Amino acid sequence: MKVDLRSNKDFLAGLLMIVIGGIAFFMALDYPFGSALRMGPGYFPRVLAGLFIAFGIYVGLRGLRTGEKVEGVWGWKALAFITVSFWAFGWLMDRVGLIPSLVVLFFVSALAGHEFKLKEVIILSTVMILFAYGVFIYGLGLPYRLFWWD
Amino acid sequence: MEIFDNLIFGFTVALSLSNLWYCFLGVFVGTAIGVLPGVGPLVTIAMLLPITFNLPPIPALIMLAGIYYGSQYGGSTTSILMNLPGETASVVTCIDGYQMAKQGRAGPALAIAAVGSFFAGSVGTLLIAMFGPPIAEMALKFGAPEYFSLMLMALIAAACLSSGDMVKALAMVVLGLLLGIIGTDVNSGMARFSFGISELTDGMGFTVVAVGLFAVSEIVKNLESPLKGEVFTSKIKNLMPTLADLKASTMPILRGTAVGAFFGTLPGTGPAISSFSSYMVEKKMAKDPSRFGKGAIEGVAGPEAANNAAAQTAFIPTLTLGIPGSGVMALILGALTIQGIAPGPQVMTAKPDLFWGLIASMWIGNLLLVVLNLPLVGMWVQLLKVPYRWLFPSIIMFCAIGNYSINNSAMDLYLVGIMGILGYLLMKLECAPAPLILGFVLGPLMEENLRRALLISRGDPTVFFTRPISLGFMIASALILITMIMPAIRKKKEDAYTQGGG
Numbered sequence: 071m072k073v074d075l076r077s078n079k080d081f082l083a084g085l086l087m088i089v090i091g092g093i094a095f096f097m098a099l100d101y102p103f104g105s106a107l108r109m110g111p112g113y114f115p116r117v118l119a120g121l122f123i124a125f126g127i128y129v130g131l132r133g134l135r136t137g138e139k140v141e142g143v144w145g146w147k148a149l150a151f152i153t154v155s156f157w158a159f160g161w162l163m164d165r166v167g168l169i170p171s172l173v174v175l176f177f178v179s180a181l182a183g184h185e186f187k188l189k190e191v192i193i194l195s196t197v198m199i200l201f202a203y204g205v206f207i208y209g210l211g212l213p214y215r216l217f218w219w220d
Numbered sequence: 221m222e223i224f225d226n227l228i229f230g231f232t233v234a235l236s237l238s239n240l241w242y243c244f245l246g247v248f249v250g251t252a253i254g255v256l257p258g259v260g261p262l263v264t265i266a267m268l269l270p271i272t273f274n275l276p277p278i279p280a281l282i283m284l285a286g287i288y289y290g291s292q293y294g295g296s297t298t299s300i301l302m303n304l305p306g307e308t309a310s311v312v313t314c315i316d317g318y319q320m321a322k323q324g325r326a327g328p329a330l331a332i333a334a335v336g337s338f339f340a341g342s343v344g345t346l347l348i349a350m351f352g353p354p355i356a357e358m359a360l361k362f363g364a365p366e367y368f369s370l371m372l373m374a375l376i377a378a379a380c381l382s383s384g385d386m387v388k389a390l391a392m393v394v395l396g397l398l399l400g401i402i403g404t405d406v407n408s409g410m411a412r413f414s415f416g417i418s419e420l421t422d423g424m425g426f427t428v429v430a431v432g433l434f435a436v437s438e439i440v441k442n443l444e445s446p447l448k449g450e451v452f453t454s455k456i457k458n459l460m461p462t463l464a465d466l467k468a469s470t471m472p473i474l475r476g477t478a479v480g481a482f483f484g485t486l487p488g489t490g491p492a493i494s495s496f497s498s499y500m501v502e503k504k505m506a507k508d509p510s511r512f513g514k515g516a517i518e519g520v521a522g523p524e525a526a527n528n529a530a531a532q533t534a535f536i537p538t539l540t541l542g543i544p545g546s547g548v549m550a551l552i553l554g555a556l557t558i559q560g561i562a563p564g565p566q567v568m569t570a571k572p573d574l575f576w577g578l579i580a581s582m583w584i585g586n587l588l589l590v591v592l593n594l595p596l597v598g599m600w601v602q603l604l605k606v607p608y609r610w611l612f613p614s615i616i617m618f619c620a621i622g623n624y625s626i627n628n629s630a631m632d633l634y635l636v637g638i639m640g641i642l643g644y645l646l647m648k649l650e651c652a653p654a655p656l657i658l659g660f661v662l663g664p665l666m667e668e669n670l671r672r673a674l675l676i677s678r679g680d681p682t683v684f685f686t687r688p689i690s691l692g693f694m695i696a697s698a699l700i701l702i703t704m705i706m707p708a709i710r711k712k713k714e715d716a717y718t719q720g721g722g
Contacts, residue, residue, distance in 0.1 A: 083649035087391055094398050097413055101405075105679065111405040111412055114667045118398050125391035132387075140648055148443035149644050152436060152616060153637040159620045160633025172617060179616045182443055183609040190610070198614050202621060210274045212625050 079140045084130020091123035151182035166218040168207070172199050223349055230349075230576030234282065234584055242279040243581045246286020247588045253287075254294025255600045256611055257304045258442045262654075264291040265551050266430040267615055270622025273427075277559040278574050282581040284555055288548060289531055289582070292491065293337055293589050296524055297600050300329050309491035309527045312499045316512060316519030328461035329520050330597055332469050334590045336525035340477040341586035344532025347481055348539070348579050352568065356540040359565035364672035365683050369693035371666045374543045376697045377487040379655045380704040389655045392646070396659020397666065399424060406668065419631040424639075426554040428632050429660055431619045432639020433646070433653040434547070439612045440644050459594055465517050472502050472522035479522075480529030485536050487545035491527035498526035532582060539575060540565055543662070547654030550661045557661075558626075 075081055098119055104110025155178040162171035176195035180186055206212045233239060253264045268287055272280040292309070299310040300317035313333070320329040362370070379389035402413040403423030414420040461469070479501060480494040502522040503512050512519050535552075537543045542563030544550040556563050561571060568575045593600070623632045646653060677683035684690050 079649055083651055101410060101412060109671050111408045111410045115401050118394055122394045129387060143444050145440045145444040149440045153640055155616060156620055156633050156637040160630035163624055164630050175617060175620055176613050179613040194610050198617055206621055
């Protein structure tokens with residue numbers, strides 16, 4: 071009973087840990103290590119990165135042996151739309167003001183769901199933008215412009 | 221009695237009109253959001269954290285605490301009515317609570333959950349007031365070696381005792397420590413892991429990590445496949461439990477409170493283990509254990525009391541030692557830090573109004589929960605009907621504006637996206653995010669204390685073993701590790717045997 075490595079839960083977890091640990095370790099090589107008496111800024115990061123890689127190797131090897139599969143399906147589409155909605159909101163807030171940024175946030179994030187009903191999204195974003203205005207601008211007094219011309 | 225003077229002082233703080241308002245607001249909003257299917261306490265707090273930063277420290281903390289127990293109670297409502305647990309602690313409530321709802325007894329189940337939670341919450345609050353001061357006084361004598369060992373113990377215990385894979389949980393603690401390093405090193409002024417991004421030289425924002433790991437991953441997981449669950453709405457006619465219900469629930473509530481109060485103070489355990497243990501206790505004590513799983517009211521009363529008691533006593537290590545035991549407590553501790561308050565034993569003496577005001581407000585909040593929830597249950601039921609496709613964009617909106625409002629920087633939003641991807645990957649690969657956030661919060665403190673301890677001892681690492689208190693923490697850490705490894709070894713042996721036999 072061999073599980074495809076691409077859906078082997080622990081193998082993938084181990085791989086992720088080794089990659090992150092490896093990046094951290096190589097970055098930490100640039101920081102002075104120091105000694106136990108006078109620890110440099112590189113001491114703690116390098117020890118931790120090494121430890122993390124060791125955990126990754128252990129978990130990865132265990133995955134090869136036990137071969138448990140990742141449960142459920144991957145929600146790549148949902149993850150992509152939600153990530154992009156955060157990025158777009160941040161990028162737009164610096165440029166066009168709160169309301170257009172929120173409109174984009176709602177339309178992009180709603181695409182992550184199972185069904186996209188245009189009418190619903192329009193109503194939802196209108197109601198929630200009014201709500202956001204009440205809470206954040208009126209209630210908390212955050213100093214954001216609403217549109218790019220403000 | 222000093223404790224009563226302190227409590228009275230706390231009540232004068234908590235009963236000020238504005239603090240009372242924020243307590244009410246926290247409980248109300250917490251319950252409303254906690255009721256929503258698929259939104260647990262961690263997501264609720266992660267999402268509302270940034271908003272509270274716009275408030276002064278005392279109302280912010282009072283509101284956050286209210287959000288916490290409000291969302292936990294809201295989660296119980298969802299469990300009972302929909303068989304849809306928002307978090308691990310409510311899984312147990314689903315078992316008998318949902319069965320009671322199916323039999324048309326949702327009202328009594330909700331009422332008993334409220335009464336049990338209130339009683340347990342009151343006891344928990346009293347315990348904080350009693351044990352907080354002596355623990356803090358002891359902790360004030362701790363030096364750098366003691367603090368390092370204590371944090372090490374807390375992290376190991378949190379990783380080992382939390383549900384799921386122990387090795388991965390320990391690895392997640394290490395990842396949290398690594399993420400906590402991002403930023404400028406205090407001793408040398410060197411920017412570490414900043415990837416050349418100027419915003420990262422101040423470190424990664426705490427709410428960025430919290431929202432990415434908890435909120436984004438949870439939403440994406442819920443969107444993988446449509447949420448299931450049936451709502452029992454028309455059947456809540458009678459809220460009042462019968463006399464027999466009350467009689468049957470009294471002892472389970474008392475026992476649940478004791479179990480929860482104990483587990484709440486331990487790192488890594490909290491509400492989930494408390495409610496599971498309480499359920500086990502009740503099943504063992506019952507004359508007819510076969511009733512459990514078929515709508516036994518004891519199976520709701522005990523665990524609900526236990527998880528609320530644990531939610532309260534979890535504040536003891538967080539407020540007195542500055543050591544959070546669970547993901548939620550790490551979020552509360554992070555909130556303290558962002559408010560400019562260094563967590564630790566000095567909080568009680570330096571900010572008595574915050575400490576005692578918060579404690580008093582917890583009791584008021586628990587009272588508000590009962591007062592609010594029983595009459596408003598009809599409204600919560602309406603909230604259950606809100607489809608998830610309306611909810612999640614709104615949650616994202618709160619997370620987005622909230623995170624932007626902290627530094628007014630788009631970079632924080634880009635980082636939320638990246639942490640969200642990481643959080644989702646970790647969730648799918650069953651690496652629990654709670655130990656990660658604990659490591660993230662404690663990381664900088666741990667490094668500082670480690671360096672300071674070794675500086676004092678002139679580089680001699682035995683300093684952690686020659687000072688008695690520190691040695692005690694080290695021995696405890698080792699014991700936890702050893703006892704947790706042993707069953708694992710046994711299990712592996714068994715696996716080997718079965719494979720050999722088959």
